[in-house]
Amino acid sequence: MPNYILNTSRQMAKRHGREKRFKWYGRIAIFISIAFLIFMFSAIVFRGASAFQQTKISLDINFSEAIIDPTSSRDPEILKRANYKPVVLESLSNVIPGITDRRDRNRVYKLLSAGAVFDLGEQVASNPKLLGKSKSVWLLASSEVDLFMKGKIDSNISEDLRRLKDKDIEWIEILKSQGKIKKTFNTTLFGKGDSREPEMAGILGAAIGSFFSLLVCFLIAFPLGILTAVYLEEFAKKNFLTDFIEVNINNLAAVPSIVFGLLGLSIFLNFFNLPRSTPLVGGIVLALMTLPTIIIASRSILRSIPQSIRDAALGLGASKTQTTFHHVVPLAMPGMLTGTILGMARALGETAPLLMIGMVAFIVDIPKGVTDVATSLPVQIFLWADSPEKGFVERTSAAIIVLLVFLILMNLCAVYLRKRLERRW
Amino acid sequence: MIYETKTTHEEKGNVPSIMTANNVDVFYGKKQAICNVSLDIPENQITALIGPSGCGKSTFLRCFNRMNDTINICRVSGKIKFSGQDIYEPKVDVVALRSRIGMVFQKANPFPKSIFENVAYGPRIHGLAESKDELESIVVQSLKRAGLYDEVSDRLNEPGTSLSGGQQQRLCIARAIAVDPQVILMDEPCSALDPIATAIIEDLMETMKENYTIVIVTHSMQQAARVSQQTAFFHLGELVESGDTQAIFTNPIQERTQNYISGRIG
Amino acid sequence: MSLPTENWLRRKNRRNQIKELVIQGVLIASSFVAILTTIGIVASLVFEAFRFFDKIPLMEFLFSLEWSPQTAIRADQVGASGKFGVIPLLTGTLLISFIAMLVATPLGLLSAIYLAEFAKAKTRDAVKPLLELLAGIPTVVYGFFAALVVAPIIRATGSGVGFDISSESALAAGLVMGVMLIPFISSLSDDVINAVPQALRDASFGMGATHEETVTKVVVPAATPGIIGSLLLAISRAIGETMIVVMAAGLAANLTLNPFEAVTTMTVQIVTLLTGDQEFDSAKTLAAFAIALFLLVLTLGLNIIALHIVNKYKKKYA
Numbered sequence A: 001m002p003n004y005i006l007n008t009s010r011q012m013a014k015r016h017g018r019e020k021r022f023k024w025y026g027r028i029a030i031f032i033s034i035a036f037l038i039f040m041f042s043a044i045v046f047r048g049a050s051a052f053q054q055t056k057i058s059l060d061i062n063f064s065e066a067i068i069d070p071t072s073s074r075d076p077e078i079l080k081r082a083n084y085k086p087v088v089l090e091s092l093s094n095v096i097p098g099i100t101d102r103r104d105r106n107r108v109y110k111l112l113s114a115g116a117v118f119d120l121g122e123q124v125a126s127n128p129k130l131l132g133k134s135k136s137v138w139l140l141a142s143s144e145v146d147l148f149m150k151g152k153i154d155s156n157i158s159e160d161l162r163r164l165k166d167k168d169i170e171w172i173e174i175l176k177s178q179g180k181i182k183k184t185f186n187t188t189l190f191g192k193g194d195s196r197e198p199e200m201a202g203i204l205g206a207a208i209g210s211f212f213s214l215l216v217c218f219l220i221a222f223p224l225g226i227l228t229a230v231y232l233e234e235f236a237k238k239n240f241l242t243d244f245i246e247v248n249i250n251n252l253a254a255v256p257s258i259v260f261g262l263l264g265l266s267i268f269l270n271f272f273n274l275p276r277s278t279p280l281v282g283g284i285v286l287a288l289m290t291l292p293t294i295i296i297a298s299r300s301i302l303r304s305i306p307q308s309i310r311d312a313a314l315g316l317g318a319s320k321t322q323t324t325f326h327h328v329v330p331l332a333m334p335g336m337l338t339g340t341i342l343g344m345a346r347a348l349g350e351t352a353p354l355l356m357i358g359m360v361a362f363i364v365d366i367p368k369g370v371t372d373v374a375t376s377l378p379v380q381i382f383l384w385a386d387s388p389e390k391g392f393v394e395r396t397s398a399a400i401i402v403l404l405v406f407l408i409l410m411n412l413c414a415v416y417l418r419k420r421l422e423r424r425w
Numbered sequence B: 001m002i003y004e005t006k007t008t009h010e011e012k013g014n015v016p017s018i019m020t021a022n023n024v025d026v027f028y029g030k031k032q033a034i035c036n037v038s039l040d041i042p043e044n045q046i047t048a049l050i051g052p053s054g055c056g057k058s059t060f061l062r063c064f065n066r067m068n069d070t071i072n073i074c075r076v077s078g079k080i081k082f083s084g085q086d087i088y089e090p091k092v093d094v095v096a097l098r099s100r101i102g103m104v105f106q107k108a109n110p111f112p113k114s115i116f117e118n119v120a121y122g123p124r125i126h127g128l129a130e131s132k133d134e135l136e137s138i139v140v141q142s143l144k145r146a147g148l149y150d151e152v153s154d155r156l157n158e159p160g161t162s163l164s165g166g167q168q169q170r171l172c173i174a175r176a177i178a179v180d181p182q183v184i185l186m187d188e189p190c191s192a193l194d195p196i197a198t199a200i201i202e203d204l205m206e207t208m209k210e211n212y213t214i215v216i217v218t219h220s221m222q223q224a225a226r227v228s229q230q231t232a233f234f235h236l237g238e239l240v241e242s243g244d245t246q247a248i249f250t251n252p253i254q255e256r257t258q259n260y261i262s263g264r265i266g
Numbered sequence C: 001m002s003l004p005t006e007n008w009l010r011r012k013n014r015r016n017q018i019k020e021l022v023i024q025g026v027l028i029a030s031s032f033v034a035i036l037t038t039i040g041i042v043a044s045l046v047f048e049a050f051r052f053f054d055k056i057p058l059m060e061f062l063f064s065l066e067w068s069p070q071t072a073i074r075a076d077q078v079g080a081s082g083k084f085g086v087i088p089l090l091t092g093t094l095l096i097s098f099i100a101m102l103v104a105t106p107l108g109l110l111s112a113i114y115l116a117e118f119a120k121a122k123t124r125d126a127v128k129p130l131l132e133l134l135a136g137i138p139t140v141v142y143g144f145f146a147a148l149v150v151a152p153i154i155r156a157t158g159s160g161v162g163f164d165i166s167s168e169s170a171l172a173a174g175l176v177m178g179v180m181l182i183p184f185i186s187s188l189s190d191d192v193i194n195a196v197p198q199a200l201r202d203a204s205f206g207m208g209a210t211h212e213e214t215v216t217k218v219v220v221p222a223a224t225p226g227i228i229g230s231l232l233l234a235i236s237r238a239i240g241e242t243m244i245v246v247m248a249a250g251l252a253a254n255l256t257l258n259p260f261e262a263v264t265t266m267t268v269q270i271v272t273l274l275t276g277d278q279e280f281d282s283a284k285t286l287a288a289f290a291i292a293l294f295l296l297v298l299t300l301g302l303n304i305i306a307l308h309i310v311n312k313y314k315k316k317y318a
């Protein structure tokens, strides 16, 4: 009875043990990688979720004409820039008792965002009938108040270490008890451009900057990419020039993105004098960067289209270009679009080259075209991450969440396109 | 198709069988590749499995050392015994089993390592050599038995892939011998070789059968007739006929066997 | 209905021929954009770098051990021209890349091996996209995470064991960059491992090798050239990576191999030299181009070697 094939020997046990251990190393490696991913996502969501809300304070404002528009001009510009501090203070002291000396008045005024008065100005300018009337309005609270309301300021630590003093907290509690302070959906974040004040800062400007950059990028990279792919796959003869182009494309794919930024800086800004800090230049740089990706993806799609289709068209007497553009390219289009979307998704997340061409400036206005100065979402994240104000931490995380959502949407779009238009030969 | 009973020629003499297969079925997913095959493998003899392409010869051969385990969708049922031990029992260690039942593949597949390392691989993993000298002597011995030593003795450190096709196949045989198995399974070992290389390997098998039991799959009926003592004819996953090689080739009982060896099917 | 005249046919043919030529011309022109881009990159870097080397000798750039590009406010101040030795930047870059590879190589390779060899199809289908997700996350996000979460954790751990770790340590940037590189290594190695012919695995199994022995003694050695290629590509990525180091590594050009200290990298210096208002002709801005040229040569060199190895490997098993 041969029992040497049975699993009883010590040596065998040792060998199998080694295999088991080895498999565990693999599992642990995967576990660590994915755990990091989850840790990173949850850390960002944890920090960013609160940014989707903002704190507002309700005040009954008496739009006294004597203070706001003493000359009765009704000029929107004057209404906008008028001094609303007295009316705001008046209504604040109606709610919060015992505010008499100047220090306290200035302090209580700081509960509100510096932008609150602009908000009032806008309201009055667009509706001058408010003058002389009284109305309750919700005004943006300051970042410190906002953080306190979100539980991000520990009132137990020594008063010297926080900017929100005990007195401020007392006032906030008074407002709370009267239901005059509340958290609402953060429309500022999605509707405004950048600001020095965290509570007034939004990502709309950056998002639109990103959109314009991607638009330029798409308009350049997509046609150039597929035409190059078509040329290399369908027309080019195997010769030195073709090889050279290919080597070029492969190498460009490996050039660090920051180098593309330097290209943009010295060629497009300094040599061609294109406008600095604009989505136009950003888009061009991103296009040159994504071009290799699009070409490589499109070529593999073209290669997967069976020769029989070309033969069929050529056999009917179609010319080479007719065959290519009437038959091959339409069949390859979904795949090439997929590749392009994936390339654009990468471009959307690029930061470094945009820093080089000056899209890193502090820009409040929302860009209206490709030649307006702008930033982009990832650059905005970079800028905010660098800001010392505590209120920017949650906004940075929120901006990251928004960026990731866009990226996921683009990827899903690509997956959908691929699934939907997949052809089996 | 009507189920046909297998027909077995009486074996000459009374050779003990080292392996026996009983009512073996093999499925790839839902598709059945082997139906109810029973076959004995006589010790120290050469058994040839013949049959048209796709009839399941390889599949059946791979049952003997459980190589089918490496294919996810493959299921084997029935009993296959090696020296009386059912090899599909859970307590059987496949790894140990395969060290007793070696395999040579259709296409020579030397590792991308030196000739020496190729042959030393098996003894190393199974811990057969205590010392470097012992390992060396195993390697030399195996290469000699595979009839390759004289051709490669001066370049043992060159890559195994630098050899000719026939040499590579003999290297693979040497590699299989090096772990000192009792049975060697060969799946069309000569199909990629020229007649001269084939002849060398056939001669080699002739001398090897003194020490080993060999089961060979072959497409060449001449080869089966030349080297084997027992032949089994497969068709569409069934064992149609098996028995003494001479009897099968000169006087087959089944009509399908007759048709195949006269070249009408396959 | 009359048959087209020969003349008409000839004219039509000519028109078609011209059309074909024009279209082909457009196609060729598009492909030249890739060449123009390369020329643009090389020309601009070389041109500006040469202007830099007019002011600062090449030898000083390559071999001086000090980097402090601050140009003095008053011309007669000490060190008015700044110090432009690239060595501290190079060591900083290499230190961070080394830490990153130390993280990414085992994690990436083991994941790839496990997924290619041991995992069930279901596990593979579930895990692979997750790993690829790591590659799709913008590096600015990694940078934010490194600076805001990982660096403080490392610092706290360090001070917990009585160790003083700089808040912008090479370690934090390297660790996070390592995670970013995992998918590069794992997906390339996965391809390479899958390209190892099944026949070799069969041979090994047929000899009675365990799966682990087959993998470590046959599959991985056979795939080694391809794996080395993928590691080189990852190193090239690490060297050229910008945002993570800009946000998590420091600005101080310390010449050190201590991972707990702050170091700076070539990409960080390019960014700091060129963001903010600068006179374009100063040695400071031109230095950025010299560094970039150096960076380009380094990454492209690595890349070319890597592609060469991988292609040779692919041919072997084609």
Ligand SMILES: Nc1ncnc2c1ncn2[C@@H]1O[C@H](COP(=O)(O)OP(=O)(O)OP(=O)(O)O)[C@@H](O)[C@H]1O
Binding pocket: B028, B033, B051, B052, B053, B054, B055, B056, B057, B058, B059, B060, B071
């Ligand atoms: N891995 C597999 N997965 C699914 N089906 C398989 C697999 N391997 C073999 N088969 C099927 O099993 C049947 C038998 O295959 P097998 O390889 O055993 O035939 P064979 O007799 O060795 O043929 P040949 O002479 O061509 O080598 C065939 O129909 C084949 O399609």
Ligand SMILES: [Mg+2]
Binding pocket: B057, B058, B059, B187
């Ligand atoms: Mg076969």
